[in-house]
Amino acid sequence: MHWRRFIPLITVALLAVLLFAGLALDPKIVPSALIDKPVPPFDLPPLPGKEPGLIAANLARGGISLVNVWASWCGPCRIEHPQLMEIAKIGKLHMIGLNYKDDPANALAFLKQLGDPYETVGADRKGRIAIEWGVYGVPETFLIDGRGHIVMKHVGPLRPEDIPEKILPAIKAATP
Amino acid sequence: MIIELGHFALVLAFVLALAQASLPLIGAARGNLALMALARPAAFGQLFFLIGAFAALMHAFVTSDFSVLVVVSNSHAAKPMLYKIAGLWGNHEGSLLLWVLILALFGAAVAGVGHNLPAPLRARVLSVQAMIACGFLSFMLATSNPFARLIPPPLDGQGLNPLLQDPGLAFHPPFLYLGYVGFSMAFSFAVAALIEGRVDPAWARWVRPWTLAAWCFLTIGIAMGSWWAYYELGWGGWWFWDPVENASLMPWLAGTALLHSSIVVEKRDALKSWTVLLAILTFSLSLLGTFIVRSGVLSSVHAFATDPARGIFILVFLVLVIGGSLTLYAVRAPSLKGGGIFAPISREAALVLNNWLLATACATVLLGTLYPLLMDALSGGTAKVTVGAPYYNATFAPLMIPLLLTMALGPLMGWKRGDLAGVLSRLRFALGVSIIGMLAVWYFHSGGPVLAVFGIGLGLWLIFGALTDLAERIRLFRVPFAASLARAAGLPRASWGAMLAHGGVGIAVLGITASTAWTAEKIILMQPGDEAEVSGYVYHFVHAEQGPGQNYTALRGTFEVSHNGAPLVTLQPEARSYPVPPMDTTEAAIYPMLSGDLFAAIGNPQGDKGWSARLYFRPLQSWIWAGAILMALGGVISLSDRRHRVGAPRSAAIHHALEAPTAAPAE
Numbered sequence: 130m131h132w133r134r135f136i137p138l139i140t141v142a143l144l145a146v147l148l149f150a151g152l153a154l155d156p157k158i159v160p161s162a163l164i165d166k167p168v169p170p171f172d173l174p175p176l177p178g179k180e181p182g183l184i185a186a187n188l189a190r191g192g193i194s195l196v197n198v199w200a201s202w203c204g205p206c207r208i209e210h211p212q213l214m215e216i217a218k219i220g221k222l223h224m225i226g227l228n229y230k231d232d233p234a235n236a237l238a239f240l241k242q243l244g245d246p247y248e249t250v251g252a253d254r255k256g257r258i259a260i261e262w263g264v265y266g267v268p269e270t271f272l273i274d275g276r277g278h279i280v281m282k283h284v285g286p287l288r289p290e291d292i293p294e295k296i297l298p299a300i301k302a303a304t305p
Numbered sequence: 306m307i308i309e310l311g312h313f314a315l316v317l318a319f320v321l322a323l324a325q326a327s328l329p330l331i332g333a334a335r336g337n338l339a340l341m342a343l344a345r346p347a348a349f350g351q352l353f354f355l356i357g358a359f360a361a362l363m364h365a366f367v368t369s370d371f372s373v374l375v376v377v378s379n380s381h382a383a384k385p386m387l388y389k390i391a392g393l394w395g396n397h398e399g400s401l402l403l404w405v406l407i408l409a410l411f412g413a414a415v416a417g418v419g420h421n422l423p424a425p426l427r428a429r430v431l432s433v434q435a436m437i438a439c440g441f442l443s444f445m446l447a448t449s450n451p452f453a454r455l456i457p458p459p460l461d462g463q464g465l466n467p468l469l470q471d472p473g474l475a476f477h478p479p480f481l482y483l484g485y486v487g488f489s490m491a492f493s494f495a496v497a498a499l500i501e502g503r504v505d506p507a508w509a510r511w512v513r514p515w516t517l518a519a520w521c522f523l524t525i526g527i528a529m530g531s532w533w534a535y536y537e538l539g540w541g542g543w544w545f546w547d548p549v550e551n552a553s554l555m556p557w558l559a560g561t562a563l564l565h566s567s568i569v570v571e572k573r574d575a576l577k578s579w580t581v582l583l584a585i586l587t588f589s590l591s592l593l594g595t596f597i598v599r600s601g602v603l604s605s606v607h608a609f610a611t612d613p614a615r616g617i618f619i620l621v622f623l624v625l626v627i628g629g630s631l632t633l634y635a636v637r638a639p640s641l642k643g644g645g646i647f648a649p650i651s652r653e654a655a656l657v658l659n660n661w662l663l664a665t666a667c668a669t670v671l672l673g674t675l676y677p678l679l680m681d682a683l684s685g686g687t688a689k690v691t692v693g694a695p696y697y698n699a700t701f702a703p704l705m706i707p708l709l710l711t712m713a714l715g716p717l718m719g720w721k722r723g724d725l726a727g728v729l730s731r732l733r734f735a736l737g738v739s740i741i742g743m744l745a746v747w748y749f750h751s752g753g754p755v756l757a758v759f760g761i762g763l764g765l766w767l768i769f770g771a772l773t774d775l776a777e778r779i780r781l782f783r784v785p786f787a788a789s790l791a792r793a794a795g796l797p798r799a800s801w802g803a804m805l806a807h808g809g810v811g812i813a814v815l816g817i818t819a820s821t822a823w824t825a826e827k828i829i830l831m832q833p834g835d836e837a838e839v840s841g842y843v844y845h846f847v848h849a850e851q852g853p854g855q856n857y858t859a860l861r862g863t864f865e866v867s868h869n870g871a872p873l874v875t876l877q878p879e880a881r882s883y884p885v886p887p888m889d890t891t892e893a894a895i896y897p898m899l900s901g902d903l904f905a906a907i908g909n910p911q912g913d914k915g916w917s918a919r920l921y922f923r924p925l926q927s928w929i930w931a932g933a934i935l936m937a938l939g940g941v942i943s944l945s946d947r948r949h950r951v952g953a954p955r956s957a958a959i960h961h962a963l964e965a966p967t968a969a970p971a972e
Binding site for chain 1: 582638682
């Protein structure tokens with residue numbers, strides 16, 4: 130019983146050490162813990178008409194895939210969309226959408242209005258799978274090599290200059 | 306010149322704070338009345354100089370004095386006056402000045418109205434209060450001087466972030482700070498009590514009004530912030546579990562627990578050690594919030610001034626304040642012996658349960674907020690994770706359910722030994738209404754989430770539980786109606802406050818549940834003349850036109866909304882472009898109704914395909930804020946209770962004779 134009164138003090142001491150360590154870190158740099166790791170083994174049902182959805186096993190069947198996390202309610206996704214259309218035109222990639230916490234009708238309307246760069250779209254209506262993928266917020270883009278390993282992650286909307294500066298080099302590096 | 310005077314006033318306030326932090330404390334230890342008496346004029350002097358410093362900075366903002374650095378970086382000559390004023394606290398340095406000003410205000414209030422406090426207790430409370438002021442003032446003077454000049458001055462300022470140019474947000478920080486800083490009173494009282502080694506019901510009666518006032522301000526401040534997020538960010542969301550939101554929610558949860566446990570100390574002389582600990586933790590969490598916002602350890606949409614040197618300073622200060630007070634607690638807590646004994650089923654036990662659940666919920670939020678940092682630090686910067694709504698839905702919500710379930714029971718329970726069966730039987734009406742409500746919702750929204758149906762039941766249970774409490778107290782339908790009215794007039798205001806606040810929680814729960822579960826939305830491209838239907842409301846898009854605003858240009862859409870063929874309202878959402886600093890914001894148009902909010906936001910034109918429009922119907926949305934306002938109102942009414950005005954119990958008899966005869970407190 131006697132030592133219990135020290136619990137708050139000890140907890141705070143540990144917290145202080147943590148916060149001190151935190152000062153040296155930059156929260157704005159966002160690497161993925163999943164780089165060079167296999168994609169999380171989770172499958173998602175498709176958006177209607179965009180079968181077969183997101184099947185983890187399909188990502189490991191050779192060929193490079195791009196997984197884009199998006200939602201119709203997300204403003205930056207609209208800004209990023211022309212870049213995705215551009216990348217889809219390159220034609221070297223399997224373009225896969227991960228539709229995050231969205232109403233399927235709204236999601237399909239979005240694609241109808243702005244163009245549809247995706248071969249297939251998995252619908253993550255509850256945002257559970259996005260957690261497995263370590264998604265911070267929409268939009269985010271992952272590049273996956275032929276073995277099904279994540280080789281690149283981009284947080285935030287893709288800007289036009291990201292295609293030559295980031296996407297194309299990553300595709301090149303991932304091509305065996 | 307005025308600016309230099311302001312800076313000098315800040316230095317003088319610091320010197321006074323140093324004196325106030327040390328001399329009265331020594332006086333209290335030695336029984337030296339002269340030294341103890343120093344605290345009072347020092348507290349007034351501190352307030353005087355800080356008002357002077359604040360006025361000097363305000364003058365610079367109002368007159369757009371661009372030789373002052375913070376004015377340059379946060380203001381602009383062409384900005385409306387309200388936002389010039391609000392610009393003062395829309396930045397790191399200025400908001401700190403507001404912080405210490407409010408701290409001095411609370412200190413002076415204790416010095417001014419604390420006549421009936423024993424002299425040593427008052428001296429110690431004011432000393433502790435001044436120690437906190439010393440920390441903040443030295444922080445400002447060393448790292449964040451609001452009076453720094455910029456020579457040569459530029460022609461114009463850089464403007465205030467347009468997202469912050471909003472009436473709701475203009476008053477959000479002052480309320481939030483009144484809340485955060487208000488908890489410093491509870492903290493100072495707790496530390497003073499630990500130094501004295503004595504906590505008694507009189508102590509709780511002194512602490513409670515300060516805690517209650519701080520809690521009311523914080524409640525309003527949080528509600529304002531979420532209201533702002535709701536209509537300014539244009540996503541239709543109102544709570545995002547952002548680290549900075551969590552930073553304000555944690556002291557609120559701990560403060561709510563403190564509010565309830567101090568009742569037990571006051572009425573039953575029990576839970577003393579726990580209450581003192583809660584008082585320390587509540588203010589510590591407020592400080593932690595300040596640290597999180599300003600140090601840059603966590604990324605957030607609220608990213609304020611982030612600077613590692615400042616981070617180190619605040620962290621050291623945090624460790625001194627929290628570590629020091631908790632060390633004192635560890636040493637002195639055993640001397641705080643509880644008095645009242647109570648049965649496992651009693652009002653005390655209900656309040657203990659309330660405290661456990663609130664404290665656990667608070668710890669859950671703390672863990673979720675700091676977990677990304679923990680992972681980051683442990684992995685040396687390679688493992689970055691975020692914790693979002695799914696975590697909180699899975700941990701926070703399950704803790705709230707038992708809290709809300711038992712909330713209706715507590716006030717009906719007797720002190721010392723309660724009668725659970727009796728209480729449940731008195732609540733059978735509330736239970737009946739909740740079940741009928743759940744069945745009705747289930748019927749009309751078949752396929753709705755089960756948890757949402759349950760949430761509606763919980764909300765009704767709380768509202769009718771509070772009404773049952775009222776009916777019981779005034780013996781409604783059991784004595785003649787006039788007698789009930791007389792009883793109602795004679796009820797202690799604290800009881801009215803508690804009922805209102807508990808009912809307010811019920812109303813907020815209904816709003817949260819309905820708007821989360823049954824919001825209908827449409828995101829579509831519309832041409833002028835197009836119509837879209839959302840939940841039975843038909844939005845007719847008339848036109849969209851570009852026009853000038855006060856310090857921005859706006860694309861303004863016009864939607865005529867009708868219901869069942871009858872025109873209802875015209876909504877005019879805007880998409881604004883601010884030139885300084887360049888930024889686009891959405892101003893959603895919202896028509897709040899009792900049944901829900903009509904919400905329209907407009908985006909930029911998509912080529913010749915029309916304008917993108919976001920149309921929502923969010924059922925019971927405004928009930929969330931109505932509930933929060935009721936909670937705060939309940940707090941204010943409780944604050945006006947006679948026993949707080951009376952203060953010390955010994956003078957109760959005198960005041961009682963002076964006031965109009967009222968019924969004896971029923972509690």
